[in-house]
Amino acid sequence: MDAQLSIDDPYTEIRDAVAHLCAGYSAEYWRELDKARRYPTEFVQALNESGYLAVLIPEQYGGSGLDLGAACAILEEIQKSGGNGGACHAQMYTMGTLLRHGSDEQKSRYLPRIAAGELRLQAFGVTEPGSGSDTTRIRTRAQRQGDHYVINGQKIFISRAEHSDLMILLARTTPRDQVGKRSGGLSVFIVDLRGAVGNGITIRPIDTMMNHASTEVFFEDLKVPAENLIGKEGEGFRYILDGMNAERILIAAECIGDARWFIEKASNYASEREVFGRPIGANQGVQFPIARAYAQTEAAALMVSKAATLFDAQERCGAEANMAKMLASDASWFAGDTCIQTFGGYGFATEYDIERKFRETCLYRVAPVSTNLILSHIGTHVLGMPKSF
Numbered sequence: 001m002d003a004q005l006s007i008d009d010p011y012t013e014i015r016d017a018v019a020h021l022c023a024g025y026s027a028e029y030w031r032e033l034d035k036a037r038r039y040p041t042e043f044v045q046a047l048n049e050s051g052y053l054a055v056l057i058p059e060q061y062g063g064s065g066l067d068l069g070a071a072c073a074i075l076e077e078i079q080k081s082g083g084n085g086g087a088c089h090a091q092m093y094t095m096g097t098l099l100r101h102g103s104d105e106q107k108s109r110y111l112p113r114i115a116a117g118e119l120r121l122q123a124f125g126v127t128e129p130g131s132g133s134d135t136t137r138i139r140t141r142a143q144r145q146g147d148h149y150v151i152n153g154q155k156i157f158i159s160r161a162e163h164s165d166l167m168i169l170l171a172r173t174t175p176r177d178q179v180g181k182r183s184g185g186l187s188v189f190i191v192d193l194r195g196a197v198g199n200g201i202t203i204r205p206i207d208t209m210m211n212h213a214s215t216e217v218f219f220e221d222l223k224v225p226a227e228n229l230i231g232k233e234g235e236g237f238r239y240i241l242d243g244m245n246a247e248r249i250l251i252a253a254e255c256i257g258d259a260r261w262f263i264e265k266a267s268n269y270a271s272e273r274e275v276f277g278r279p280i281g282a283n284q285g286v287q288f289p290i291a292r293a294y295a296q297t298e299a300a301a302l303m304v305s306k307a308a309t310l311f312d313a314q315e316r317c318g319a320e321a322n323m324a325k326m327l328a329s330d331a332s333w334f335a336g337d338t339c340i341q342t343f344g345g346y347g348f349a350t351e352y353d354i355e356r357k358f359r360e361t362c363l364y365r366v367a368p369v370s371t372n373l374i375l376s377h378i379g380t381h382v383l384g385m386p387k388s389f
């Protein structure tokens with residue numbers, strides 16, 4: 001079934017409400033956080049209190065049970081306001097692994113408290129230094145010993161681990177050479193970080209080009225109760241993949257918000273700034289890239305909308321989720337570069353916020369999946385060309 005796209009935006013109310021909340025967090029607020037590399041605790045708390053991070057949690061668990069399209073609208077508005085939803089977007093999609101594959105007992109234990117903002121589920125532990133994009137090669141090992149698992153290994157670039165109570169962790173429960181399929185033998189756990197730091201977990205911050213609270217996480221004989229295994233042992237890769245479509249679509253929506261922020265800044269400035277006795281935007285060399293950025297953003301937004309519509313209809317959406325993420329991150333990157341070119345030297349001055357937003361949006365051409373890996377997915381899974389790996 002093909003997605004039916006609506007011309008009317010069903011999310012205008014939620015967009016207006018989120019824009020109103022974001023107006024309380026000025027450009028200075030985000031600039032200062034970036035400078036100090038500080039986590040936006042107050043902003044995340046405000047989103048939690050307003051229920052925005054719980055929109056995807058069903059009403060029976062205390063959330064508002066809205067669809068992915070609504071979650072996309074929320075994240076897009078945050079980015080469009082000049083803020084950075086990267087500080088908390090994971091709470092929306094990591095929860096899906098628990099919701100779709102967790103037991104009733106796990107869902108009742110965690111989801112109402114996550115929805116109420118009492119428990120933070122902001123950390124998602126997949127990437128490892130030795131595996132890179134080839135997730136099936138992760139080496140973090142979880143070994144069953146009686147009523148618990150003992151976990152040893154290392155994760156890298158794990159965002160927000162210091163600002164989360166729980167982590168969704170992918171670990172190997174059966175060695176790769178003992179499973180028929182390379183994606184077999186991986187399992188997902190819900191790890192309670194409270195009390196574990198210093199008792200089996202060490203977290204080391206990684207300084208990155210944007211304020212993203214990224215860390216290295218080391219596991220040394222960490223004991224996790226067997227009841228914290230999500231779903232069946234060995235099936236974890238499938239569960240994680242399942243959640244990745246939501247992650248890609250939501251991050252694509254953030255890129256659309258970023259692109260719209262850049263385009264508005266650039267078009268306003270191009271209309272006002274006079275050089276050689278006329279607005280710079282009257283020169284087509286300045287005007288056309290902004291117009292191109294706008295067209296690319298609108299096209300990418302349609303793909304985001306299509307992917308979210310398919311996801312919400314529980315249709316297959318792997319190709320669309322990947323294409324949405326690639327097109328939107330390319331569009332925001334191009335809009336950001338165009339904005340810097342339009343502002344000339346001022347684009348580099350921190351007080352204009354453009355260089356910060358540009359640094360922030362750059363991430364999404366690489367994470368959570370790189371452009372090359374998406375092209376490979378399209379080439380092999382969609383177009384049926386030969387695989388390289």
Ligand SMILES: Cc1cc2nc3c(=O)[nH]c(=O)nc-3n(C[C@H](O)[C@H](O)[C@H](O)COP(=O)(O)OP(=O)(O)OC[C@H]3O[C@@H](n4cnc5c(N)ncnc54)[C@H](O)[C@@H]3O)c2cc1C
Nearest residue numbers: 124125126127132133157158159212367368369370372373
């Ligand atoms: C700030 C930040 C936050 C992050 N947050 C998280 C997080 O919270 N949780 C988490 O699990 N991970 C996180 N990541 C990790 C992120 O998902 C990975 O960096 C990303 O998936 C790419 O993996 P890699 O860095 O190992 O690159 P590699 O896999 O080493 O790839 C390097 C380059 O080679 C290319 N490449 C690799 N193989 C091929 C191939 N076969 N064909 C063509 N090109 C190829 C890639 O496209 C890429 O451009 C984060 C990363 C960053 C930078």
